[in-house]
Structure formats: C-alpha cells, structure tokens
Amino acid sequence: MTTVLCVPQWQGSASGKAALLAPGAHRTAELVRAGTVVTVPVADGGTGIVDGVRARDALAANLKLTGEALAEIDDFVITVGGDCGVDIAPIAAARRRYGDRLTVLWIDAHPDVYGPGELTSGAFHGMVVRTLLGDGPALLTPAPTLTPEQVVLAGVRAGGAGERDYLRKTGLRVHGPDHLERAFDGLSGPVYVHVDLDVLEPAEFGSVCYPEPDGVRPSLLIDLISRLDDVVGAAITEHAPAGDHPGEAEIIRRLGAALRR
Numbered sequence: 001m002t003t004v005l006c007v008p009q010w011q012g013s014a015s016g017k018a019a020l021l022a023p024g025a026h027r028t029a030e031l032v033r034a035g036t037v038v039t040v041p042v043a044d045g046g047t048g049i050v051d052g053v054r055a056r057d058a059l060a061a062n063l064k065l066t067g068e069a070l071a072e073i074d075d076f077v078i079t080v081g082g083d084c085g086v087d088i089a090p091i092a093a094a095r096r097r098y099g100d101r102l103t104v105l106w107i108d109a110h111p112d113v114y115g116p117g118e119l120t121s122g123a124f125h126g127m128v129v130r131t132l133l134g135d136g137p138a139l140l141t142p143a144p145t146l147t148p149e150q151v152v153l154a155g156v157r158a159g160g161a162g163e164r165d166y167l168r169k170t171g172l173r174v175h176g177p178d179h180l181e182r183a184f185d186g187l188s189g190p191v192y193v194h195v196d197l198d199v200l201e202p203a204e205f206g207s208v209c210y211p212e213p214d215g216v217r218p219s220l221l222i223d224l225i226s227r228l229d230d231v232v233g234a235a236i237t238e239h240a241p242a243g244d245h246p247g248e249a250e251i252i253r254r255l256g257a258a259l260r261r
Helices: 018-031 056-071 084-101 128-132 161-170 177-184 218-226 246-259
Strands: 002-007 036-039 076-081 103-107 151-154 173-175 191-196 231-237
Touching (some): 018 246, 084 103, 128 151, 173 177, 177 218, 191 246
Parallel strands (some): 076 231, 191 231
C-alpha cells in the first residue's frame, strides 16, 4: 500500500507565488492515488531571515512535525509539497533505514546546493541537497547525512556560480535534460526519488514558482521512473497551481502511478 504524506509548506520559497505551494500540495495529494493521505499541520507565517535562512524557525517546526508524522506510517510513502524542503525528513528516514546502500535521485531544474547566507532571499528550497549532505543550517540538518556518492542530480539546467563551484568540489553526479537517461543508468538497490516539478518543460507543465526553459518532457520522465527497481520512497514537490489545468493534473497522476509501489 501507499500513503501520501501531504506537507503544505511554502516558507522555503521566496517566490511571489510561494503561497500557492500550500494549495498545490493539497491538490497533488488529491491526484496521487493512495490508500491513505496524512496531512502535516505546518506552521504559519515566518518570513524573516535568520542565519541566512528565510523562515528558519517555521521550517524547523515543520521538519519536526513531518518527522513525527512519518514515524507513525508503516507503508510506502510519497511525500507531496510544498517546497523541496518537505523532503528533508523522508530522505533522512530512508538514510537511517538503508544506510550507505541508499541512492537519492534528485530530479530538479536546480541543483539546490546553495549554502546559508549565499542567497539574499534566504530561500531554503535552494539549499536542500547541500543540507542533506551535512553542509546546511544546523536546525535543519538531519542525522545521519548523505555522502556525495549517494546523490544523483537529474534534469539540472540552472544554478548560480556558487552552486557550480560546490558541485565541482564535491564531485556530485549531475545530468542535464539532454542526458537524462544517464542519471537512471545502473541505479539499483534502495532508491529514493525526488521530483521537483520545475524539471519539466514549462510548455507542458507551467504551474511552478521558478520555471526554466528547455525542460524534460513529462512522458520521458514518467517512462524512466516507471522502469526503476527498488524505489523505497518518493516525493513530488513545488506544485503552484493558479487555476484548473487538466493536462497538468494528468501529468501528476501519471507521475504518482510511476512512483507508486
């Protein structure tokens, strides 16, 4: 069976459309077929920057609540957001369970490896991968952390100079949209799949806060995900719908079906 964990967190984004991430999480939860939906009661407010992180205390409270909700679920979990920060607790739980055997396939237009203080906006969703690697804000860094060898970035086509420098220093595996299949080659053992919807081609899926041109065709991504073996957890994040988009809804349904185990 599959449980959808709905985390309508929006504070990790600094976009003018960030408030749409909360209803976007609920809408995604409706579209992904599951036996049970569990909704985390996320904190309200909190947009000030502390230690280089926007809404740090609200995010820390949400992280605690998400971890507590996960602890009560004995099932395959698809986490839906909300911003990418909703995936800290689920990936940390997978790391504790599977140890060094775990691979995290992070599918995103952005590498999300900024450090605290490197973004003037303080947007935490741009720091999530770096935080999972143990180089993020203390209140939001899980234990144990991932190693660079455990992370594969797929669909990346944006990012700042600081991020590119960090990627070079850590040797993280990065695959752009033109070579997406390479990110999936040879993946075996326990795999956690994170999908930020901004990885998709905006002409086919535009309901995100930070669309990037020249994205991944949804049909290709769904096909590649459906072929993965031993997926132990997954997430769909950054859905920011401003209206009714039947075509986009169908893409989320199909992504959910490809991820469901």
